[in-house]
Amino acid sequence: xxxxxxxxxxxxxxxxxxxxxxxxxxxxxxxxxxxxxxxxxxxxxxxxxxxxxxxxxxxxxxxxxxxxxxxxxxxxxxxxxxxxxxxxxxxxxxxxxxxxxxxxxxxxxxxxxxxxxxxxxxxxxxxxxxxxxxxxxxxxxxxxxxxxxxxxxxxxxxxxxxxxxxxxxxxxxxxxxxxxxxxxxxxxxxxxxxxxxxxxxxxxxxxxxxxxxxxxxxxxxxxxxxxxxxxxxxxxxxxxxxxxxxxxxxxxxxxxxxxxxxxxxxxxxxxxxxxxxxxxxxxxxxxxxxxxx
Amino acid sequence: xxxxxxxxxxxxxxxxxxxxxxxxxxxxxxxxxxxxxxxxxxxxxxxxxxxxxxxxxxxxxxxxxxxxxxxxxxxxxxxxxxxxxxxxxxxxxxxxxxxxxxxxxxxxxxxxxxxxxxxxxxxxxxxxxxxxxxxxxxxxxxxxxxxxxxxxxxxxxxxxxxxxxxxxxxxxxxxxxxxxxxxxxxxxxxxxxxxxxxxxxxxxxxxxxxxxxxxxxxxxxxxxxxxxxxxxxxxxxxxxxxxxxxxxxxxxxxxxxxxxxxxxxxxxxxxxxxxxx
Amino acid sequence: xxxxxxxxxxxxxxxxxxxxxxxxxxxxxxxxxxxxxxxxxxxxxxxxxxxxxxxxxxxxxxxxxxxxxxxxxxxxxxxxxxxxxxxxxxxxxxxxxxxxxxxxxxxxxxxxxxxxxxxxxxxxxxxxxxxxxxxxxxxxxxxxxxxxxxxxxxxxxxxxxxxxxxxxxxxxxxxxxxxxxxxxxxxxxxxxxxxxxxxxxxxxxxxxxxxxxxxxxxxxxxxxxxxxxxxxxxxxxxxxxxxxxxxxxxxxx
Numbered sequence: 001x002x003x004x005x006x007x008x009x010x011x012x013x014x015x016x017x018x019x020x021x022x023x024x025x026x027x028x029x030x031x032x033x034x035x036x037x038x039x040x041x042x043x044x045x046x047x048x049x050x051x052x053x054x055x056x057x058x059x060x061x062x063x064x065x066x067x068x069x070x071x072x073x074x075x076x077x078x079x080x081x082x083x084x085x086x087x088x089x090x091x092x093x094x095x096x097x098x099x100x101x102x103x104x105x106x107x108x109x110x111x112x113x114x115x116x117x118x119x120x121x122x123x124x125x126x127x128x129x130x131x132x133x134x135x136x137x138x139x140x141x142x143x144x145x146x147x148x149x150x151x152x153x154x155x156x157x158x159x160x161x162x163x164x165x166x167x168x169x170x171x172x173x174x175x176x177x178x179x180x181x182x183x184x185x186x187x188x189x190x191x192x193x194x195x196x197x198x199x200x201x202x203x204x205x206x207x208x209x210x211x212x213x214x215x216x217x218x219x220x221x222x223x224x225x226x227x228x229x230x231x232x233x234x235x236x237x238x239x240x241x242x243x244x245x246x247x248x249x250x251x252x253x254x255x256x257x258x259x260x261x262x263x264x265x266x267x268x269x270x271x272x273x274x275x276x277x278x279x280x281x282x283x284x285x286x287x288x289x290x291x292x293x
Numbered sequence: 294x295x296x297x298x299x300x301x302x303x304x305x306x307x308x309x310x311x312x313x314x315x316x317x318x319x320x321x322x323x324x325x326x327x328x329x330x331x332x333x334x335x336x337x338x339x340x341x342x343x344x345x346x347x348x349x350x351x352x353x354x355x356x357x358x359x360x361x362x363x364x365x366x367x368x369x370x371x372x373x374x375x376x377x378x379x380x381x382x383x384x385x386x387x388x389x390x391x392x393x394x395x396x397x398x399x400x401x402x403x404x405x406x407x408x409x410x411x412x413x414x415x416x417x418x419x420x421x422x423x424x425x426x427x428x429x430x431x432x433x434x435x436x437x438x439x440x441x442x443x444x445x446x447x448x449x450x451x452x453x454x455x456x457x458x459x460x461x462x463x464x465x466x467x468x469x470x471x472x473x474x475x476x477x478x479x480x481x482x483x484x485x486x487x488x489x490x491x492x493x494x495x496x497x498x499x500x501x502x503x504x505x506x507x508x509x510x511x512x513x514x515x516x517x518x519x520x521x522x523x524x525x526x527x528x529x530x531x532x533x534x535x536x537x538x539x540x541x542x543x544x545x546x547x548x549x550x551x552x553x554x555x556x557x558x559x560x561x562x563x564x565x566x567x568x569x570x
Numbered sequence: 571x572x573x574x575x576x577x578x579x580x581x582x583x584x585x586x587x588x589x590x591x592x593x594x595x596x597x598x599x600x601x602x603x604x605x606x607x608x609x610x611x612x613x614x615x616x617x618x619x620x621x622x623x624x625x626x627x628x629x630x631x632x633x634x635x636x637x638x639x640x641x642x643x644x645x646x647x648x649x650x651x652x653x654x655x656x657x658x659x660x661x662x663x664x665x666x667x668x669x670x671x672x673x674x675x676x677x678x679x680x681x682x683x684x685x686x687x688x689x690x691x692x693x694x695x696x697x698x699x700x701x702x703x704x705x706x707x708x709x710x711x712x713x714x715x716x717x718x719x720x721x722x723x724x725x726x727x728x729x730x731x732x733x734x735x736x737x738x739x740x741x742x743x744x745x746x747x748x749x750x751x752x753x754x755x756x757x758x759x760x761x762x763x764x765x766x767x768x769x770x771x772x773x774x775x776x777x778x779x780x781x782x783x784x785x786x787x788x789x790x791x792x793x794x795x796x797x798x799x800x801x802x803x804x805x806x807x808x809x810x811x812x813x814x815x816x817x818x819x820x821x822x823x
Contacts, residue, residue: 046670053586055584082632084667085665086603105400136629136630138627138669140584140601204508220415221411221415233517233519233523237513237514238510238512239511240407240415240511243416245508246502246508246509247507249509254520
C-alpha cells in the first residue's frame with residue numbers, strides 16, 4: 001500500500017499564503033463550490049455526482065429479507081461506503097482506513113439516523129419479511145470533499161430509486177417484477193445534505209468551503225454540518241483539529257443552510273427533469289403496447 | 294424505555310434532580326497507575342473512564358488504534374516531524390445496561406478514538422517529539438451519557454500527568470435542549486451535561502474547548518435539532534467546558550500539592566506559584 | 571430484445587489515476603482505473619516481475635466469490651499481456667468498477683448472487699485493456715473479447731452474440747472468448763452444456779468478431795465486410811478509440 005504523496009513545503013506555503021489573501025488556486029471564492037453536476041442512470045436509483053474532479057457514483061438496491069429480531073417492525077437500511085484503490089492507491093480492499101470509517105459514520109448519521117428514509121414503511125410482514133434497502137457509494141475519483149459529494153449522491157440515488165411493488169392478499173405476499181408492475185418510490189421524509197468547512201491558519205480563522213484534495217492536505221481542521229432545507233441540523237462533526245471560535249462556527253452553520261437550500265433545489269430540479277425524460281419514454285412504451293395488442 | 298421529560302416544565306428539575314445549568318458530580322484522579330507514563334481516572338456522574346498514556350516513545354508496530362497526526366493528516370510513525378497520537382478505546386462489555394460486545398472494527402468506537410486523537414493532537418506540542426508516538430489507551434468502565442466528553446477529559450488529564458507539553462487543557466462537556474426536533478417551541482431551555490436518558494430523548498451536542506477561550510476543538514451533534522437551538526446549546530456547552538476546565542485544573546493542582554507535601558517531588562522553582570500548605 | 575448497441579468508450583475519465591477508461595457495450599458499463607507500476611507490498615512482491623492486481627467491484631453489494639473468480643480469470647489473462655518482466659518488485663493495479671449491468675425485467679434481482687456472471691467478462695477485459703493502454707503500461711499485445719450464447723429456438727440451434735440476461739437464462743450455454751491482437755486465443759470460459767462441434771462454431775464466430783484483420787482503406791469494402799460477418803468488429807473499435815484519443819491528445823501539434 002503506497003502512501004499518499006504529501007505536498008511539498010513550498011506547495012503548502014503557497015496554498016496557505018494564497019488563502020490568506022483570499023485567493024484559491026482554482027480562482028473560486030472561499031465560500032464557493034466547484035461546479036456540481038448530478039446525473040441519473042438509465043436504471044432507477046443510480047446517481048452520479050461530479051464536483052470538480054471528485055466523482056461519486058451511488059447505487060440503491062432493494063431486496064426482501066427477514067427483519068432484525070429486535071426491530072420486527074422496521075425495514076433494513078444500510079449505506080455501504082467502501083473506498084477502493086480506484087479512489088486512491090492508498091486505500092486497500094477490505095481494510096477500512098480512517099477516512100472510510102469517518103465517511104461511513106457521517107453518512108450514517110446524516111441520512112440514516114436523521115430518519116430521512118421511513119424505515120417502518122419498508123416492513124412487509126411484521127417480524128418476517130421486510131425490504132432491505134442498500135446504497136453503495138463508489139468513489140471513482142477523489143479530489144477533496146468526498147463527504148459532501150457522497151451525501152448528495154446518496155440522497156439523490158434514494159430519491160430516484162424505485163422498489164418493486166408488492167401486495168398482500170390473505171397473508172400471501174406478492175412481489176411484482178418490473179415487467180408486471182411499475183416499481184414504486186420509497187417513502188422519503190426529508191433530504192439532508194452535508195456542507196464541509198475546512199479551516200486554515202494558526203487559529204483556524206480562515207473558513208473555506210469545498211476544499212480540494214490539496215487544500216484538504218494542508219488544512220488544520222474541518223467541520224461537517226448536515227442540514228435539511230427546513231433548517232434542521234441532522235449532524236455536526238468537528239472531530240478535533242485546531243480549535244475554532246464558537247461564533248465563527250455559528251456563522252458557518254448559517255452559510256451552510258443557504259448552501260443546503262441550493263443543493264435541495266438542484267436535486268429537486270434534476271429529479272423533475274429526469275421524470276420528464278422518463279415519462280416521454282413511458283408514453284412511447286404505452287403506444288407500443290397498444291400496437292402489440 | 295420512554296422517559297417522561299414533560300415534568301421538567303413543572304419544577305424545572307431534570308430526571309436526576311439537577312437544574313438546567315448543573316454539571317453532574319465529577320470525580321477525577323491522576324497518576325492512578327504507578328507503572329504508566331501518565332494515567333487518570335474520571336467519573337462524570339455514572340460515566341466512568343480510565344486512561345493510560347504511554348510515550349512519547351519510539352513508534353512500535355501498529356496496533357488497533359486510530360492515529361491523529363498533527364495538523365494536516367496522520368503521518369505514519371510521526372514521519373512528518375511530529376509525534377503521532379494513537380488512541381485506542383476499549384468499551385467494557387459490562388459498561389452499559391444491555392451487555393453488548395464491541396468489536397475492534399466498531400465504527401462508532403473508531404470515530405470516538407479518531408476524535409480524541411485529533412483533539413489532543415491539536416493541543417499537544419507534538420512538534421517537540423519528531424519520529425515518536427504518544428499512545429493513549431482509554432477504558433470505558435461504565436456508561437451513562439456524555440461518553441465522548443468523559444473520554445476527552447480523561448485523556449487530557451492523563452497527558453498532563455505524563456508531562457507532555459500542551460497549549461492548555463482540552464475540556465469537554467455536553468449540552469442539550471428540552472425541545473424535541475419536531476417542536477419549534479421558543480420556550481425550550483438549554484441543558485448542561487446530559488445523562489444517558491436525556492441523551493436518548495433530547496437533542497444534544499458534545500463540545501470541547503481549549504482552555505478558557507471560546508475556541509471549540511470538538512463539536513459533535515448526532516441528533517436532529519432546529520438550527521435556532523444551536524446557539525443556545527453551544528453557549529451553555531462552552532460555559533460548561535469552562536467549569537470543567539476549573540475542575541480538571543483543581544485535580545491537577547491538588548495532586549501536585551500532595552506530591553510536594555509527601556516529598557515525592559522536590560519543591561522546585563516552577564512550583565513556587567503553587568501555594569503549598 | 572438484444573441490446574446490440576455499438577460499443578462506446580472514453581479514455582482518461584478519472585483525473586487522479588495513471589490511466590482510466592469507461593466502456594459500455596450491450597448494457598454493461600464498466601469504469602476502470604490503472605495505477606502502475608507502483609510500490610508493491612511485501613507480500614505481493616515478486617523478485618522478477620510485476621504483480622498484477624485486479625479488483626472487480628460490483629455495482630451493488632460487496633464483492634464475493636464470483637467477483638474473486640472473475641478477478642482470477644482477468645489476472646491470469648492480463649499478466650500474459652503486460653510485460654511484467656519489465657517491472658520487477660512492483661505492482662500494477664487494475665480496479666474495475668461495474669457501473670451498470672442489464673437487468674432481467676422478468677426476475678427480481680437478488681443482491682447476493684452466487685452464480686458466475688460470464689457475460690460481463692468481455693466488458694471487463696475490454697475496459698481493462700483500454701485503461702492499460704491509457705496508462706501507458708507496456709504490453710505484448712492488446713486483446714479483444716466477446717460473449718456468445720447458444721440457445722435453442724424452434725428446435726434449431728442459434729448462436730447469439732452479446733446475449734441479454736434473459737437469453738442467458740433461457741439459453742443452453744454461455745461462452746466467453748478473448749483473443750490477443752496477434753490472433754492467439756487468450757481466454758476461453760464456457761458454462762452450460764454444449765458439444766465440441768458447437769464450441770467450434772462459437773470459436774469461429776468469436777474469432778470473426780475479435781480478430782478481423784484491419785479494415786480495408788476503401789470504405790465500401792469495409793461496409794460489405796461488416797455485412798458479411800455481422801456483429802461488431804472489436805479490434806477495429808479498439809484501434810479507432812485509441813486513434814481518436816491520440817489525435818485529441820496531440821491536437822496542439
